[in-house]
Amino acid sequence: MRFPTHIAALIAVALTNTNASTTTQKRDIPNVGETTMRGNISSIAAWAYNAFAYAIVTASNSTSDLTYLCTTFNTTSTRLYTAFPETSGDIGTFARRTICDASTANPPAPLPIWYNTLWYLKSYLGGIFTVQGYYGKPFDKEIDNGPFYASMCWYLEASLMRGLWAPNRDTDESGVDVESSWCAASGYYSKGPYSTYTNESVSVDVAHQADVLVSRLVAYMLKLVLKEQEQVDYICTNYARFKPGIAGLGLVSSVFRGLVCGEGNKGIVEVQKAKLELLDAMTDLFILQLLEAGNYKGYYKYLCETTSADGYAKVGLDGKKVVEAACEAAKGETA
Ligand SMILES: *[C@@H]1O[C@H](CO)[C@@H](O)[C@H](O)[C@H]1NC(C)=O
Ligand SMILES: *[C@@H]1O[C@H](CO)[C@@H](O)[C@H](O)[C@H]1NC(C)=O
Ligand SMILES: *[C@@H]1O[C@H](CO)[C@@H](O)[C@H](O)[C@H]1NC(C)=O
Ligand SMILES: *[C@@H]1O[C@H](CO)[C@@H](O)[C@H](O)[C@H]1NC(C)=O
Numbered sequence: 495m496r497f498p499t500h501i502a503a504l505i506a507v508a509l510t511n512t513n514a515s516t517t518t519q520k521r522d523i524p525n526v527g528e529t530t531m532r533g534n535i536s537s538i539a540a541w542a543y544n545a546f547a548y549a550i551v552t553a554s555n556s557t558s559d560l561t562y563l564c565t566t567f568n569t570t571s572t573r574l575y576t577a578f579p580e581t582s583g584d585i586g587t588f589a590r591r592t593i594c595d596a597s598t599a600n601p602p603a604p605l606p607i608w609y610n611t612l613w614y615l616k617s618y619l620g621g622i623f624t625v626q627g628y629y630g631k632p633f634d635k636e637i638d639n640g641p642f643y644a645s646m647c648w649y650l651e652a653s654l655m656r657g658l659w660a661p662n663r664d665t666d667e668s669g670v671d672v673e674s675s676w677c678a679a680s681g682y683y684s685k686g687p688y689s690t691y692t693n694e695s696v697s698v699d700v701a702h703q704a705d706v707l708v709s710r711l712v713a714y715m716l717k718l719v720l721k722e723q724e725q726v727d728y729i730c731t732n733y734a735r736f737k738p739g740i741a742g743l744g745l746v747s748s749v750f751r752g753l754v755c756g757e758g759n760k761g762i763v764e765v766q767k768a769k770l771e772l773l774d775a776m777t778d779l780f781i782l783q784l785l786e787a788g789n790y791k792g793y794y795k796y797l798c799e800t801t802s803a804d805g806y807a808k809v810g811l812d813g814k815k816v817v818e819a820a821c822e823a824a825k826g827e828t829a
Contacts, residue, residue, distance in 0.1 A: 533625035535810050536585050539578035542776070543571075544588035545618040546715040548611040551596040552603045553739035560597035567593060573719050577769040588618075603739065612743055613668055616661050619708070620670035622776075623660040623783050628679070629809045630801035630816075643680030645796060649788040650676060653693045657701035658783045659708050672787075692789060700786050702746075707779040709745040713753035714772040717763050726762070730755035777812040781819045794824035 533541075554560060563570060567590045578585055592614075596602040603611050631642045650673045652661075661667030696704075720726055729736070733751060741747045753759055763771070784797065797820035803813030 533621070533628075535808070536578060536580040536583065538622050538625060538776075538809055539574070539580075540583075540585035540588055541618040541622050542711070542715060542772075543574060543586065544592055545615045545622075546712055547589035547592040548615040548618070549712050549740070549743060549745070551592065552611045552743055553736040555601060555603040555739055556735075557597060557600070557602060560593055560602050564590070564594035564597045571719060573721050573765045573768070576765050577718060577772075615743065616659055616668040617670045619659045620661055620668050620672050623780065624670065624672050624675045626776075626780050626806065626809050626811060627676070627784065629805045629811075630797075632802060632805040632808065640680050642800060643676050645800075647673065647677035647680050649790055649793045649796065651692050651694070651788055654696050654789065655783070655787050657696040658704045658786055659779075660783050660787065694789065696786050700782070703782055704779070704786075705744055705746050706749050707775065707782055709740075709747075709749040710753065710775040711772070711779055712745060713750045714768065714775045716754055718765070718768040718772050720762060723762060726754070726760055730760065773810045774812070776810065777815055780806075780811055781816055784816070785819060785823050791827060794820055794827045798824040 550563070551560065567586065571586050571589075574586065627646065628643075631637070631639050633639070652671075652673045655661055655672055656667060660672045661670070695701075716729075720729075733755060737747050737751075740750055785794065798817065801817055801820065803817045806813030806816050
């Protein structure tokens, strides 16, 4: 199967039942052109948690912190499991492995981070963007989504996605090739030069907005799992130690710190509220990524007319907000 290797691996693992008693069960790897889901809200929660784990590894870069987090992983993660209940798998699998592997590595976050933790962090975020995007047209056996995938393959531009934390294999920024995943889903296994029409990158301002939104996502993921005041106090008291790693990843430290340690924000947030804040942050990031990842003139009109709020809502996004943003952008496009 010629699905881009890394995302295929992510998805295959996401679909693997981790219950030891069923290891003889055959894996269900979705085929191109079929309507089988290539991920769902559980995979997204699992990947977001793992992206977060890579941020933690880099920010901490400390064997003692990571050993502690590894041994207490299950109890530390209970709020995540409450927020995203999954009966058929363990959404903590990837993140647990990331934290525990790093706890035995020396140093946990070797430089250059580009080729390890950041690379993985971006891969998982790229996987999330792709799967969320697929839900823009709900999966339905009666509907051929091929034209949707093909159109998105054509509209999305790798060079624009570089600055949006949804990178591309061609640019070596992540193992997940978002653009080619769409092409593969539509039956084209590679996006030929004929359909690549720009080498532009997003503006510095847009790239900064993306950095801010990813920082918010990571901060809200942290707030979702934090359940004791002393955990918050530990992070905030020791923040100076974590700051270089956070900034080194390209996150905006002040945004992250403000949300976790800022005045009025230092308390424990009720789990369902924390989940909503995380999903809000995901929606805002998705909107920016979706709208900025293509610059063809008819792109926004296409998104406005084609994508469905209900579809996006299936993966936890505020679908109405996504579609409205596309339609609003379409107005500017035709003006
Ligand atoms: C997500 O997908 C997996 C694999 O198909 C499935 O086992 C699981 O039940 C799904 N979870 C949700 C919440 O839909
Ligand atoms: C944590 O949970 C996983 C998955 O349920 C399980 O395999 C593992 O043994 C648990 N670890 C501890 C220390 O309880
Ligand atoms: C982690 O610590 C090691 C050892 O002090 C250091 O060489 C490495 O650069 C650090 N990594 C990061 C991402 O700061
Ligand atoms: C982008 O493409 C144009 C036209 O083909 C070329 O002149 C320019 O050098 C390219 N820029 C980059 C950054 O590759």
